[in-house]
Amino acid sequence: MSRVHPTAIVDPSAELADDVQIGAYSVVGPHVSIGNGTVLMNHVTVSQRTRIGERNRLHTGCVVGGDPQDRKYEGEPTACRIGDDNEIREHTTIHRGTGNGVGETIIGSGNLLMVGSHVAHDCHIGDRTVIANQVMLAGHVAVEDGASIGGGVGIHHFATIGRFSFVGGLARISRDVPPFMIVEGHPAEVRAVNVIGMLRNGFEQADVDAMKEVHRCLFRHGGAAAAELPMLRDRFASLDAVQHLCAAVEASAAGMHGRAREASRSDDKWVASRKGSGTDPGPHALT
Numbered sequence: 001m002s003r004v005h006p007t008a009i010v011d012p013s014a015e016l017a018d019d020v021q022i023g024a025y026s027v028v029g030p031h032v033s034i035g036n037g038t039v040l041m042n043h044v045t046v047s048q049r050t051r052i053g054e055r056n057r058l059h060t061g062c063v064v065g066g067d068p069q070d071r072k073y074e075g076e077p078t079a080c081r082i083g084d085d086n087e088i089r090e091h092t093t094i095h096r097g098t099g100n101g102v103g104e105t106i107i108g109s110g111n112l113l114m115v116g117s118h119v120a121h122d123c124h125i126g127d128r129t130v131i132a133n134q135v136m137l138a139g140h141v142a143v144e145d146g147a148s149i150g151g152g153v154g155i156h157h158f159a160t161i162g163r164f165s166f167v168g169g170l171a172r173i174s175r176d177v178p179p180f181m182i183v184e185g186h187p188a189e190v191r192a193v194n195v196i197g198m199l200r201n202g203f204e205q206a207d208v209d210a211m212k213e214v215h216r217c218l219f220r221h222g223g224a225a226a227a228e229l230p231m232l233r234d235r236f237a238s239l240d241a242v243q244h245l246c247a248a249v250e251a252s253a254a255g256m257h258g259r260a261r262e263a264s265r266s267d268d269k270w271v272a273s274r275k276g277s278g279t280d281p282g283p284h285a286l287t
Contacts, residue, residue: 005042017054032065035084049077049096053084053109061091068095068121070139076103083109083127094119101140108145120157132169140261144179146201158255158262162248164201166194175258179245180211181219190219198241207241214242218249226253 004010004022015033022028023042032046035054040046044058050065058064065080067073076099088094092113097104101122107113108127117135119125126145131137135149138157143149147161150169160176161167167177168184168191177183182192193211214236217228229246236242251260 029065047096050080050082052082053086055084056082056086056088058088059090059092062088062093064088064092064094066093066095068098068139070098070100070121072100073098073121078121079104080107081105082107083111085109086111086113088113089115089117091116092118095121097122098139114151126163140265142261146197147177148197150184156259158259158265160248160252160260163244164194164197164203166197176248176252176255176260178219178252179248180241181215190215203241207239210236210239210242211245214245226250 002016002018002020002022005024007024008022008026010016010022010028011030011032013030014028017034017036019036020034021039023040023044025042026040026044028046029048031049034052037055038052040058041060043060045063046052047063047065078097078099080094080096081104086107086109094107095105098121105119105121105123107119107125110128111125111131113131114133116133117131119137120139120141122140123137125143128146129143130148131143132149132151134152136154138155140158141155142160144161144163146164149161149167150171152170153167154172155161156174159173162177162179162181164180165177166182167173168182171184171188172186173183173188178190180194180198181190182194183190185191193208193215195208198208198211214232217232218225229250232242233246252258254260254263256262
Protein backbone atom coordinates (compact mmCIF):
# COMPACT_ATOMS: atom_id res chain seq x y z
CA MET A 1 0.00 0.00 0.00
CA SER A 2 1.11 3.57 -0.72
CA ARG A 3 2.06 5.57 2.35
CA VAL A 4 0.07 8.81 2.30
CA HIS A 5 0.40 11.18 5.24
CA PRO A 6 -2.99 11.98 6.79
CA THR A 7 -2.56 15.70 6.05
CA ALA A 8 -1.90 15.11 2.34
CA ILE A 9 -4.64 15.56 -0.27
CA VAL A 10 -4.82 13.08 -3.15
CA ASP A 11 -7.43 13.45 -5.90
CA PRO A 12 -9.54 10.31 -6.41
CA SER A 13 -8.47 10.15 -10.06
CA ALA A 14 -4.75 10.00 -9.20
CA GLU A 15 -2.99 6.66 -9.67
CA LEU A 16 -0.32 5.78 -7.11
CA ALA A 17 1.92 2.72 -7.30
CA ASP A 18 1.98 0.44 -4.29
CA ASP A 19 5.11 1.85 -2.62
CA VAL A 20 4.73 5.56 -3.36
CA GLN A 21 5.24 7.86 -0.35
CA ILE A 22 3.32 11.14 -0.06
CA GLY A 23 4.55 13.47 2.70
CA ALA A 24 2.77 15.89 4.99
CA TYR A 25 0.65 18.65 3.43
CA SER A 26 1.43 17.53 -0.11
CA VAL A 27 -1.24 17.79 -2.82
CA VAL A 28 -1.70 15.40 -5.74
CA GLY A 29 -4.21 16.67 -8.28
CA PRO A 30 -6.39 15.06 -10.95
CA HIS A 31 -5.11 12.85 -13.76
CA VAL A 32 -1.74 12.27 -12.06
CA SER A 33 0.11 8.97 -12.04
CA ILE A 34 3.16 8.24 -9.85
CA GLY A 35 5.37 5.18 -10.28
CA ASN A 36 7.00 2.71 -7.91
CA GLY A 37 9.44 3.99 -5.32
CA THR A 38 8.78 7.68 -5.91
CA VAL A 39 8.78 9.89 -2.80
CA LEU A 40 7.04 13.22 -2.41
CA MET A 41 8.35 14.93 0.70
CA ASN A 42 6.33 17.49 2.66
CA HIS A 43 4.52 20.39 0.97
CA VAL A 44 4.95 19.08 -2.60
CA THR A 45 2.30 19.89 -5.19
CA VAL A 46 1.68 17.83 -8.33
CA SER A 47 -1.06 19.89 -9.93
CA GLN A 48 -2.64 17.86 -12.73
CA ARG A 49 -2.14 15.82 -15.91
CA THR A 50 1.32 14.72 -14.86
CA ARG A 51 2.97 11.32 -15.15
CA ILE A 52 5.92 10.67 -12.83
CA GLY A 53 7.96 7.51 -13.24
CA GLU A 54 9.80 5.35 -10.73
CA ARG A 55 12.24 6.13 -7.89
CA ASN A 56 12.00 9.91 -8.15
CA ARG A 57 12.46 12.14 -5.11
CA LEU A 58 10.60 15.45 -5.00
CA HIS A 59 11.71 17.67 -2.14
CA THR A 60 9.91 20.27 -0.04
CA GLY A 61 8.03 22.98 -1.89
CA CYS A 62 8.25 21.54 -5.43
CA VAL A 63 5.39 22.46 -7.77
CA VAL A 64 5.10 20.10 -10.73
CA GLY A 65 2.53 20.16 -13.52
CA GLY A 66 1.35 23.72 -12.88
CA ASP A 67 -0.32 25.89 -15.52
CA PRO A 68 2.12 27.41 -18.02
CA GLN A 69 3.09 31.06 -17.63
CA ASP A 70 2.10 31.92 -21.18
CA ARG A 71 -0.52 34.47 -22.24
CA LYS A 72 -1.46 32.28 -25.18
CA TYR A 73 -2.48 29.44 -22.89
CA GLU A 74 -6.28 29.20 -22.79
CA GLY A 75 -6.79 26.26 -20.49
CA GLU A 76 -6.39 23.53 -23.10
CA PRO A 77 -5.53 20.09 -21.64
CA THR A 78 -1.76 19.71 -21.69
CA ALA A 79 0.65 17.45 -19.85
CA CYS A 80 3.92 16.99 -18.01
CA ARG A 81 5.92 13.76 -18.14
CA ILE A 82 8.85 12.86 -15.88
CA GLY A 83 10.96 9.71 -16.19
CA ASP A 84 12.78 7.67 -13.55
CA ASP A 85 15.47 8.27 -10.91
CA ASN A 86 15.29 12.06 -10.90
CA GLU A 87 16.22 14.20 -7.89
CA ILE A 88 14.07 17.35 -7.88
CA ARG A 89 15.15 19.61 -5.08
CA GLU A 90 13.37 22.23 -2.98
CA HIS A 91 11.09 24.81 -4.61
CA THR A 92 11.68 23.64 -8.16
CA THR A 93 8.82 24.49 -10.54
CA ILE A 94 7.97 22.47 -13.65
CA HIS A 95 5.04 23.60 -15.81
CA ARG A 96 2.89 21.68 -18.28
CA GLY A 97 3.05 22.26 -22.03
CA THR A 98 0.83 24.49 -24.15
CA GLY A 99 -1.36 24.02 -27.20
CA ASN A 100 0.99 26.40 -28.95
CA GLY A 101 3.89 24.01 -28.38
CA VAL A 102 4.17 20.24 -28.29
CA GLY A 103 1.51 20.11 -25.58
CA GLU A 104 3.83 18.42 -23.11
CA THR A 105 6.81 19.26 -20.91
CA ILE A 106 9.15 16.27 -20.82
CA ILE A 107 11.92 15.41 -18.37
CA GLY A 108 13.92 12.24 -18.91
CA SER A 109 15.68 10.07 -16.32
CA GLY A 110 18.60 10.40 -13.93
CA ASN A 111 18.50 14.19 -13.77
CA LEU A 112 19.38 16.48 -10.86
CA LEU A 113 17.36 19.70 -10.68
CA MET A 114 18.72 21.78 -7.81
CA VAL A 115 16.99 24.26 -5.49
CA GLY A 116 14.73 26.85 -7.08
CA SER A 117 15.23 25.83 -10.70
CA HIS A 118 12.41 26.55 -13.14
CA VAL A 119 11.39 24.47 -16.16
CA ALA A 120 8.84 26.33 -18.26
CA HIS A 121 6.19 25.03 -20.64
CA ASP A 122 7.09 22.75 -23.54
CA CYS A 123 10.69 22.24 -22.40
CA HIS A 124 12.38 18.94 -23.14
CA ILE A 125 15.14 17.77 -20.80
CA GLY A 126 17.03 14.60 -21.68
CA ASP A 127 18.80 12.17 -19.36
CA ARG A 128 21.54 12.61 -16.74
CA THR A 129 21.59 16.40 -16.82
CA VAL A 130 22.58 18.65 -13.92
CA ILE A 131 20.62 21.90 -13.56
CA ALA A 132 21.95 23.98 -10.68
CA ASN A 133 20.26 26.38 -8.25
CA GLN A 134 18.04 29.14 -9.64
CA VAL A 135 18.48 28.17 -13.28
CA MET A 136 15.64 29.57 -15.40
CA LEU A 137 14.55 27.70 -18.52
CA ALA A 138 12.10 29.69 -20.63
CA GLY A 139 9.49 27.98 -22.78
CA HIS A 140 10.40 25.47 -25.50
CA VAL A 141 14.01 25.04 -24.31
CA ALA A 142 15.76 21.71 -24.97
CA VAL A 143 18.51 20.41 -22.67
CA GLU A 144 20.21 17.41 -24.23
CA ASP A 145 21.66 14.35 -22.49
CA GLY A 146 24.51 14.90 -20.06
CA ALA A 147 24.49 18.70 -20.15
CA SER A 148 25.37 20.67 -17.00
CA ILE A 149 24.10 24.19 -16.28
CA GLY A 150 25.65 26.34 -13.55
CA GLY A 151 23.75 28.35 -10.97
CA GLY A 152 21.67 31.38 -11.86
CA VAL A 153 21.76 30.84 -15.62
CA GLY A 154 18.92 32.32 -17.67
CA ILE A 155 18.08 30.54 -20.93
CA HIS A 156 16.12 32.20 -23.75
CA HIS A 157 13.04 30.44 -25.11
CA PHE A 158 13.63 27.95 -27.95
CA ALA A 159 17.35 27.64 -27.13
CA THR A 160 19.05 24.24 -27.13
CA ILE A 161 21.72 23.24 -24.61
CA GLY A 162 23.78 20.62 -26.45
CA ARG A 163 24.66 17.19 -25.13
CA PHE A 164 27.55 16.99 -22.66
CA SER A 165 28.02 20.75 -22.73
CA PHE A 166 28.68 22.92 -19.68
CA VAL A 167 27.19 26.38 -19.10
CA GLY A 168 29.02 28.50 -16.53
CA GLY A 169 27.13 30.13 -13.67
CA LEU A 170 25.19 33.38 -14.16
CA ALA A 171 25.48 33.23 -17.96
CA ARG A 172 22.68 34.64 -20.12
CA ILE A 173 22.05 32.17 -22.91
CA SER A 174 20.31 33.64 -25.95
CA ARG A 175 21.64 31.22 -28.59
CA ASP A 176 22.10 27.47 -28.82
CA VAL A 177 24.96 26.01 -26.80
CA PRO A 178 26.98 23.63 -29.01
CA PRO A 179 27.39 20.04 -27.81
CA PHE A 180 30.57 19.14 -25.89
CA MET A 181 31.54 22.79 -25.37
CA ILE A 182 31.97 25.06 -22.35
CA VAL A 183 30.01 28.30 -22.65
CA GLU A 184 30.32 31.12 -20.13
CA GLY A 185 30.84 34.84 -19.66
CA HIS A 186 29.06 38.08 -20.54
CA PRO A 187 28.14 37.84 -23.31
CA ALA A 188 28.13 34.06 -23.19
CA GLU A 189 30.59 32.58 -25.67
CA VAL A 190 32.15 29.21 -26.42
CA ARG A 191 35.34 29.07 -24.36
CA ALA A 192 36.71 25.54 -24.62
CA VAL A 193 35.90 21.85 -24.99
CA ASN A 194 34.19 20.22 -22.01
CA VAL A 195 37.05 17.76 -21.58
CA ILE A 196 36.13 16.64 -18.07
CA GLY A 197 32.51 16.09 -19.06
CA MET A 198 33.49 14.01 -22.06
CA LEU A 199 35.95 11.81 -20.18
CA ARG A 200 33.53 11.28 -17.28
CA ASN A 201 30.90 10.09 -19.74
CA GLY A 202 33.01 7.46 -21.42
CA PHE A 203 34.49 9.26 -24.40
CA GLU A 204 37.97 8.24 -25.50
CA GLN A 205 40.96 10.55 -25.55
CA ALA A 206 40.82 10.40 -29.36
CA ASP A 207 37.33 11.92 -29.23
CA VAL A 208 38.57 14.69 -26.95
CA ASP A 209 41.57 15.46 -29.15
CA ALA A 210 39.37 15.60 -32.24
CA MET A 211 36.92 17.89 -30.47
CA LYS A 212 39.74 20.26 -29.55
CA GLU A 213 40.66 20.52 -33.22
CA VAL A 214 37.01 21.14 -34.14
CA HIS A 215 36.83 23.85 -31.49
CA ARG A 216 39.90 25.54 -32.96
CA CYS A 217 38.39 25.53 -36.44
CA LEU A 218 34.86 26.62 -35.54
CA PHE A 219 34.98 28.79 -32.44
CA ARG A 220 38.45 30.15 -31.84
CA HIS A 221 37.64 33.45 -33.57
CA GLY A 222 34.37 34.17 -31.79
CA GLY A 223 31.90 32.38 -34.05
CA ALA A 224 31.21 29.20 -35.95
CA ALA A 225 32.79 29.10 -39.41
CA ALA A 226 30.16 27.30 -41.53
CA ALA A 227 32.64 26.92 -44.37
CA GLU A 228 34.68 24.56 -42.21
CA LEU A 229 31.86 22.07 -41.65
CA PRO A 230 32.27 19.94 -44.82
CA MET A 231 35.99 19.58 -44.19
CA LEU A 232 35.44 18.58 -40.55
CA ARG A 233 32.76 16.06 -41.48
CA ASP A 234 35.10 14.39 -43.94
CA ARG A 235 38.15 14.51 -41.70
CA PHE A 236 36.35 13.01 -38.69
CA ALA A 237 33.85 10.83 -40.53
CA SER A 238 34.29 7.95 -38.06
CA LEU A 239 33.63 10.03 -34.90
CA ASP A 240 29.96 10.31 -33.99
CA ALA A 241 30.60 13.13 -31.53
CA VAL A 242 32.10 15.37 -34.21
CA GLN A 243 29.30 14.53 -36.64
CA HIS A 244 26.73 15.43 -33.98
CA LEU A 245 28.44 18.75 -33.26
CA CYS A 246 28.59 19.67 -36.94
CA ALA A 247 24.89 18.87 -37.35
CA ALA A 248 24.03 21.00 -34.32
CA VAL A 249 26.04 23.98 -35.57
CA GLU A 250 24.37 23.71 -38.96
CA ALA A 251 20.89 23.50 -37.40
CA SER A 252 21.53 26.57 -35.25
CA ALA A 253 22.66 28.56 -38.29
CA ALA A 254 19.53 27.51 -40.18
CA GLY A 255 17.25 28.56 -37.32
CA MET A 256 16.48 32.07 -36.12
CA HIS A 257 18.78 34.23 -33.98
CA GLY A 258 21.14 31.27 -33.48
CA ARG A 259 18.38 28.99 -32.14
CA ALA A 260 17.51 25.91 -34.19
CA ARG A 261 14.19 25.32 -32.40
CA GLU A 262 13.06 28.87 -33.10
CA ALA A 263 12.32 27.83 -36.69
CA SER A 264 9.50 25.60 -35.44
CA ARG A 265 7.64 28.18 -33.39
CA SER A 266 3.95 28.44 -34.22
CA ASP A 267 2.58 31.51 -32.49
CA ASP A 268 1.35 33.20 -35.70
CA LYS A 269 -2.29 32.69 -34.79
CA TRP A 270 -1.86 34.39 -31.44
CA VAL A 271 0.19 37.25 -32.87
CA ALA A 272 -2.42 37.80 -35.59
CA SER A 273 -5.13 37.96 -32.93
CA ARG A 274 -3.33 40.89 -31.28
CA LYS A 275 -3.08 42.97 -34.45
CA GLY A 276 -5.49 45.86 -34.38
CA SER A 277 -6.15 45.36 -30.69
CA GLY A 278 -3.88 48.20 -29.65
CA THR A 279 -1.63 45.74 -27.87
CA ASP A 280 1.72 44.77 -29.31
CA PRO A 281 2.67 41.19 -28.28
CA GLY A 282 6.23 42.46 -27.79
CA PRO A 283 9.39 40.51 -27.07
CA HIS A 284 8.03 38.78 -23.98
CA ALA A 285 5.21 36.96 -25.73
CA LEU A 286 6.78 33.55 -25.31
CA THR A 287 8.43 33.88 -21.90
